[in-house]
């Protein structure tokens with residue numbers, strides 16, 4: 001299934017790697033080393049050289065406890081970086097935002113994907129996404145970053161995550177977003193305990209049957225630390241295990257910090273899947 005990302009066509013039947021480019025000062029794992037556009041461009045260039053098909057530019061931290069940022073701060077952080085990368089590199093620029101004005105502005109500057117951890121929940125976000133003409137990743141989050149990890153609870157996490165995402169699909173399609181511009185994401189670490197995250201990973205293929213490309217982001221997250229006891233910058237092996245599982249279960253986009261390592265893990269899965277019987 002070929003999807004058009006602002007003019008760049010990618011086969012969602014394959015698994016692609018998205019490199020994370022945080023332009024927030026308090027990013028949970030890379031401490032805001034990429035705030036300046038020229039430094040961000042260098043990092044993006046390196047990730048593309050390592051095989052990233054996407055780079056994800058986020059100006060508002062959504063890690064647990066993070067407070068929202070003002071519109072102007074988010075625009076100032078994201079727009080110069082999106083414009084520079086879209087102009088200089090052959091890559092799909094994804095924008096990690098829930099803010100309608102940021103969606104519209106970055107689409108004009110060359111963004112190719114809207115990645116909204118709030119599934120277009122903010123006022124005006126659905127209309128902005130439709131107007132942008134870009135594909136949208138709809139992600140599940142229970143609560144908000146400020147409180148989502150306080151007491152996550154579900155009767156059946158996959159059933160509730162699937163129901164939420166299908167409801168959002170219904171809303172955005174009714175508003176004019178075509179089905180072929182929608183990706184879905186269970187939202188690892190967004191209002192989930194370790195058990196919830198593992199249950200979602202175990203039955204990720206059930207999300208696949210909804211018929212939309214799957215987006216998975218678990219890189220360096222606390223679920224990996226809880227399983228291995230490793231600190232945030234020592235979670236690559238565990239992250240590659242999740243990437244491999246997700247690729248095997250049919251994920252189309254993996255959002256990671258460690259690009260070439262993940263590209264190689266995906267290559268092993270693709271090689272196995274591609275071999276004649």
Ligand SMILES: Nc1nc2[nH]c(SCCc3ccc(S(N)(=O)=O)cc3)nc2c(=O)[nH]1
Pocket residue numbers: 028062063064096115116117137139149185187188189190215216217218220221222223255
């Ligand atoms: N589509 C999509 N976009 C994303 N953007 C982010 S930012 C990560 C925020 C964060 C950091 C750390 C933890 S924790 N407590 O589990 O370690 C949770 C959330 N993530 C994702 C994701 O997955 N999908």
